[in-house]
Amino acid sequence: MGMSKSTSCFGYPLSIFFIVVNEFCERFSYYGMRAILILYFTNFIGWDDNLSTAIYHTFVALCYLTPILGALIADSWLGKFKTIVSLSIIYTIGQVVISISSINDLTDHNHDGTPDSIPTHVALSVIGLALIALGTGGIKPCVSAFGGDQFEEGQEKQRNRFFSIFYLAINAGSLISTIITPMLRVQQCGIHSIQACYPLAFGVPAALMAVSLIVFIIGSGMYKKFQPQGNIMAKVVKCIGFAIKNRFRHRSKTFPKREHWLDWAKEKYDERLISQIKMVTRVMFLYIPLPMFWALFDQQGSRWTLQATTMSGKIGSIEIQPDQMQVGENTEVTFRDQNCLGDNVNVFPPLCLQTVNAILIVIMVPIFDAVLYPLIAKCGLNFTSLRRMTVGMFLASMAFVAAAIVQVEIDKTLPVFPNGNEVQIKVLNVGNDNMTISLPEKMVTLGPMSQTDDFMTFDADKLASINISSAGSPVTAVTQDFKQGHRSTLLVWAPNHYRVITDGLNKKPEKGENGIRFINTFNDSINITMSGKVYEDVTSYNASEYQFFPSGIKDFTINSPEISPQCPSVFTSFYLEFGSAYTFVINRKDDGCPEVKEFEDIAPNTVNMALQIPQYFLITCGEVVFSVTGLEFSYSQAPSNMKSVLQAGWLLTVAVGNIIVLIVAGAGQFPKQWAEYILFAALLLVVCVIFAIMARFYTYINPAEIEAQFDEDEKKKSLEKSNPYMTSGPMSQTQM
Template sequence: LPTAAKSKGSKQPGCFGYPLSIFFIVINEFCERFSYYGMRAVLVLYFKYFLRWDDNFSTAIYHTFVALCYLTPILGALIADSWLGKFKTIVSLSIVYTIGQAVMAVSSINDLTDHNRDGAPDSIATHIALSMTGLILIALGTGGIKPCVSAFGGDQFEDHQEKQRSRFFSLFYLAINAGSLISTVITPILRAQQCGIHSKQQCYPLAFGVPAALMAVSLIVFVIGSGMYKKVQPQGNIMVQVCKCIGVSSKRLITQTKMVLKVLFLYIPLPMFWALFDQQGSRWTLQATTMDGNFGAIQIQPDQMQTVNPILIVIMVPIMDAVIYPLIKKCKINFTPLRKITVGMFLAGLAFIAAALVQLQIDKTLPVFPASGQSQIKTINLGADNARVTFLPQNVNVTVEPLHGTDYRTFETSRLQHVVVAYGSNNTTLNAPITGGERYTLTVKNTVSGIDAQLLFDNVTSKPEEGKNLIRFINNLPWTVNVTMGGADFGELTTLSATNYSVFSGGRTDKIVVSTNVTNCTATSNSLGFGGAYTIIINECSGNVATLNYSQDIPPNTVHMAWQIPQYFILTCGEVVFSVTGLEFSYAQAPSNMKSVLQAGWLLTVAVGNIIVLIVAGASKLSQQWAEYVLFAALLFAVCIIFSIMAYFYTYIDPNEIEAQLDEEEKQVKKDPDLQEKEEKEAEAVSRM
């Protein structure tokens, strides 16, 4: 085997002591990460709200995709180290990547198929087929280039530039998180726009299309720097050569293989970190949909909370390099790479404990909906006097003040037969033909002709999606009216009747217009928060002003999204000491001809971590989300202890020094035939051990 990899390319120009070529690589990585994280930021919501998959299935497909993205680095590393070289591999798979992003954008165009009034496709087969094709191509592209780009950047440095190479990995990681930060701000905004030719929908084509464009830019920038790159040529099929170590092979390859296997063995516990970390894009994003995103002047979308991580990364990486690590060194604490990784794992576990505490607070605010054998009824008194309502035969009595309502009461469906409504000495009896698992509103009013009582079917048994509000109107005027709110027309509404619920964006106010035969009355709606359902009662229309009352059917989200910031902060601190260290450690401990292979091994831990999410979430059968968070934290704490023990017995190596010694030994072998025969026998004996 050759003693060193050959490289080609023009003499590299420098900038601030760094090869100029790395700036093209960093810009390429920024654009590619913008593309990947921008698409991924809205992916779980695309599954849930566009393809109409439930939370668990959306989470499962999301983590399957992420796992695939981190399985394909093995393929990319083999192609790069054994066949095409890193440069050609990056270019070839970037083309595949760009095509995949474009297919994903096309898959989300709602006008490809028929659609219903809500903008959801009636037939989603085409969307699913295109989406899965796009995601597979993206996984092949992003995974294939992932181990090559970081290792290719490391190749640009000379042996004496160890300090610059170390800082490059921090700069490289900053580029990753800068791209992630900007994309996770922008793509949720693009998603929230309305677009479509025949139907209005959330603009997923734009949210996926912009990342596709950035991937094309990434490819172009990388190719432009071609003439400056130091390109290490492949040295044959490394994996085939490794397998041949079972038979007779050179001492060099046996030693190199052992170096790689020692590190890969150390990586066995690491997937558990990624099992927690990557739930930012699934469980934590879904958690944010049940929270209040009102930050005063701006409204934060649930998927935009993922920006907290890259924001903190951009802040924390320089602080760690310039302040924390030097301070630890001055305190004479030997904060080795493996110790950093251990601390990172522990912090990730703490982050999930914080997430569990937030979830407990959210659960306290969630409404309780009826089970299959139960029904819930609330009462709204539209009259001018107190109303007394009795539910029979359970004999439950409720007194309701004028123009007020009660909370929902739960009844066993089989035991509720009649409702008696009384105003003073006058009363009326109403049959209760209710269905299990449903909610109803009982409206009552005393009129000149007697007591009017109606049981309305609410048809709402879950929180509104994405922090939106559900709003309906009840006409408490003695004549028919027409009601509009914002751009929504509720149509004609006869006296004492109710409209269906309509969906409105949360946190906004709208103009309400009540039209009668003789006049129009207007009012500005209250700011109704996020994730609630309301019944608005039209009580009066005089002097062009509408008098309204509000009845809360489902309470809005009251736990603020800002409460997610501590869990993001703790997890990000863990990521900084875990992931940045892992990238550098993987490169530093790898032999010269297996840099990409060991990078792929590091990335493989991410894939296995996402598979762990699927296994644990599927096998645990926990009904409470906070309990699932605690389970993941407990598993990581246990794995952290195991890893710390393994790390204690690991011996750091200098691959360059070892390979230099091997070079010297090979020179001696070539000079002495007898020594060469002895070396071959020793190599054969070692390979059979």
Template sequence: MAVEKIKKPKKRSATIFGYPLSIFFIVVNEFCERFSYYGMRAVLVLYFKYFLKWDEDFATTIYHTFVALCYLTPILGAIVADSWLGKFKTIVYLSIVYTVGQVVMAISAIQDITDANKDGTPDNMTLHVALSMLGLFLIALGTGGIKPCVAAFGGDQFEDHQEKQRSTFFSIFYLSINAGSLISTLITPILRAQTCGIHIQQECYPLAFGVPAALMVVALIVFIVGSPMYIRNPPQGNIIVKVCKCIGFAVKNRFRHRSSQYPKRDHWMDWAEEKYDKLLIAQVKMALKVLFLYIPLPMFWALFDQQGSRWTFQATTMNGNFGAITIQPDQMQTVNPILILILVPIMDTLIYPLIAKCFNFTPLRRITVGMFLAALAFVAAALLQIQIDKTLPDFPSSTESQVKFINMVNRDLQIQADNKTISLKGFGANEDYLTFHNQFTLVLESGQQNTINLANGTRNTIAIIQGSKLGFEKFDDMTSKPEKGENAIRVLNGFGSDLNVTVRDKLFNFTSNMSEYLSVSHGKAEFMIKDNRESCVYTQELGFGSSYTLIIPSTFTFGEMCSENIKAVMDMKPNSVHMAWQIIQYFLMTTGEVVFSVTGLEFSYSQAPSNMKSVLQAGWLLTVAVGNIIVLIVAEAATLNDQWAEYILFASLLVLVCIIFAIMAYFYTYTDPTKIEAQFDEMEPEEKEKRKNFDMPRKGSAESHKEDRRSSDSSSDDECTKQTKI
């Protein structure tokens, strides 16, 4: 006899405009939580590289490990919520864990107050790394754990007659996610770009992490404040666990009865019939059919999530001047949510209807197209990277060294370096670096030969100075582009007296005549030059990623025209490729996401049995996690020297996977889960009873075994069967 589940009447919630008042607390909570997550994630990879001083490859590895963990923990959250705590308590407890994680991340970014190295690296780096890893683990546990609960908890607030309001709620809920992502990705890079510190001024990562932490506190408080209004359904048992048990039993039973005396069955899941209800088995079959199609999908996410890692690093080598505003490299990620808000309605109302007039654009075809568009996005990224590489300086190899000459004498000079004759104007420099191996012979006007030894892989500046006779002094130069689009500036003081030089409240520290490099951001820079009595202001417009040596000549005098005496020698040209070119790859990737992700979720929902929507949701999130793991594997195994080649590799892999998926999709048969479930509703109750004593064939015959199955007792009606009976 069918077991009918008796539901307790829901507590009626206060309403406003026909909607439960409780959902407004849930929507605000989701906005704040998504602001917290995406705001922290926007600056995370730059924090790894520029605060913790990790190289790009290792920073990318940890970044994608974190993202993968964020999409593995939802399964844990779903099991805890449905099996023990319920959705409300799970959200509250894991939000507390989440909040602690964000606070720990903000604390981990606070510079050592007592001391710091000259390059800004904290002395106690081990502590900073340990706190960062702890914070990220807690955040992954929190954000992943509540991910499957919040939307479902919001749906629980509606009564059966409020289907229209429930549908609108999910649209508003999705909008709050994108709004939180968009606003936080705009704001936190600005906060990160601020300077803060006591003993040393650095980018303000504590503020960039602190604001998301504060928003997570707000999210938790708002959610708890709405507590009296919530409808809370008790935990009903997790369907994921039940499905896993059913599959496990079918596999175990199949291998226990491998002998020929047992009849073959149409599907391997039919071996679970002795213990589980046929309706549940049919539902598992439908779910597995969709999950099988998920196997190629992680490759899409392997490319998609590199927007926050590789593409952000790419933006640091580009020009972010958009006229009225300057875009930070990590702010380019905002293009994705902006385009989503634009493209989703356009695709639904215009593109899909137009395509439908030409041919049947099925969901699986859309997913295939989405994967192909993502591959094209990485081809675009590779082409852009090739153009960026052309503008980069030709740095010395491990067997070479480079030299630039600066004439600090107030007249033109002609010098010789090996067999190369170099003409230098007074207080001028040669345009390009010259390449040598190990050493070269320098001949000045006096005819004196000087053997200059150089370390391989280095760049050097040799300043020609006037003493009793011509001489020279050698200085070390940068061997990489300035980071984060900053400009590296140094000052060569030939004035013969001590000078105090500052720019934007930053002081140049001099070692002998040459100062150390100082990072100066884009825009108009005013250099204040002082001695004991007078001052002079020199102004220079700076781009992105350039390097200059400012020469203060021996003829320098303070006064009205003092700034005209200062000469700027360009050591590296500014970034010339504009960041706007990244919009092409972002457009292709976001279009691919809309076609792939939105369609994939709709397809999964339509093909999923009524009680297994959460199973397929967990499987979908799992593909995101696996995709980030693929990034780690491919990046480590490929070991490609050129970034554009790595982009092409990922694009090629996705095209290959796309072809495999297209073949799988061709053989897929669409089903209507409602009709299939209805067929089992019409079956006789006896046919839905469970069997027992299935593994004891009588008289050794298959026929007697079949008879035993027909007459087996079904008294052990477990929780799995109760949940699947109508």
């Protein structure tokens, strides 16, 4: 072990402050880069959504698999310090490479700013991401374990608090970067062509990674540095293999039973190694139920965000975005769970729900550490690490019960859409006379420019004839068919003039957006441009397709040869909320100028996103007591030469948790979303009980004391070999 003079600050080794700053900068770098990654794939490289999503999740998965490699390098070859420095250099190079790959003048571009020839960009991006995955994953288990190494025996309280501060640095870095990096992306830059500034947005995280590396190296003289003890993982695997093989070889009852199954390796391996492997396997056994916690926790960015899209984000003057609204180079593209700052200028302040967890972490970690835990200790309760983790699991389970309750409230407000053998009909009168429409068992009379209050549902097989009539005019039978399983609008403007329009919306607009379509009552076709989206050639007495917009007030222009230049051509919509759909009818006034009438097709979301705060609060409290404690527990129960390996095992539970989500979500298609939430809550509750039972039988150990005892025994044996009379010394004196 190499170590320089131990410098203390507020009772903590000064070296840990360099480690915490290093972690903050590294997490800023990682999350800042990740915040714009999928947008870079789609808007710049030009991949479609499916390929972009696949590459993105492959990259994230690699970031959680490479910790095993980093732990092996640290514990078997380079040691933690050199591993962190070496892989951080690779990490920084990766960030620089992906920043260079985003320079739009690297290859020839089309007029729209997308690359004409993309192999250079793709190659550099893949190389950059591979280096980043190796770097971030490789150092992940080493940095936290290296921080724990800096504390002396008897500094358990300070070390526990270090892991809280360490976790705080992770969340503070991710929170700040996911706000700043998207702001950098929307800047305009370029040499030969102007585009969104990806080089700057990737370049700042690259610079922060370089700062992270420099800060870590500056503290070098203050660190405790333990030397690696050979290829420990190979020894562990061989020892376990030999113990199992030896146990089955001696299955006969003539051999006496041994206290532990690993004791069957004593014929070949020394007791110290066997004892160390026992420590690791006992902790690894406790890890088995842990992925279920991460399976629930990681759904904040998926299921919970989707839940938010069916809710209203308007809270006073604040508007919370369920997902961020990203503006690409030429089109408005929406992606979920990538950053926490939208480009929608109508939103102030622009927030998104993904930040809620990080903000709560930054608030809750100090409260738990400085107030709650000391209070529990004063009450005489022994709130051990494993008990904390059990409580964390329980809180996460309750968070999903809260999510299910919110979902039930949302379901009450959702519109009912037709089944496969049904049709839903709404009647819209855009004429100047009162119109009477005769439907099966129902008669509706509508004045000029009005519609039925809601869609009427009919069994398609029993849908009899529909007639339209008006005072002084003959009855007209509707002969056009209504599409089964869909909503349709019966557009009428005179007794013998009608059109059946299939709406094309069979569910709430996704991502909290608003569907807008236009109906033209002019004789000529018209073109409409709304917030950069074009409705082209909307023919007379016909409807356009729906296009989708985020919340806010939208301007639109109407162009038609029929409209006089003296008429206004620019119009402003009312405030669009969340998840609604409207038909805008463009009508001709007496002076020949257009006027716009709005009709609601799907009501906006009414359940407020503020109702999600309890579930976010519960799962954040669960994360604080589960994740921070788990990091500290993994460190405290590991032998000195296997701390990084155990930290990597802890991180591997996160990867397995994500796989569980894919399996459960893929295997069971639930008719109701609340049922899936309850299933996950029940699964974690069962796992929580199993973990509590396992924890009940776990005996806490002090690896340092056990290893010190082995050192003492080895020293005695060494002395005995050099002086064979030592053992009989006291006896001789007695005999004398």
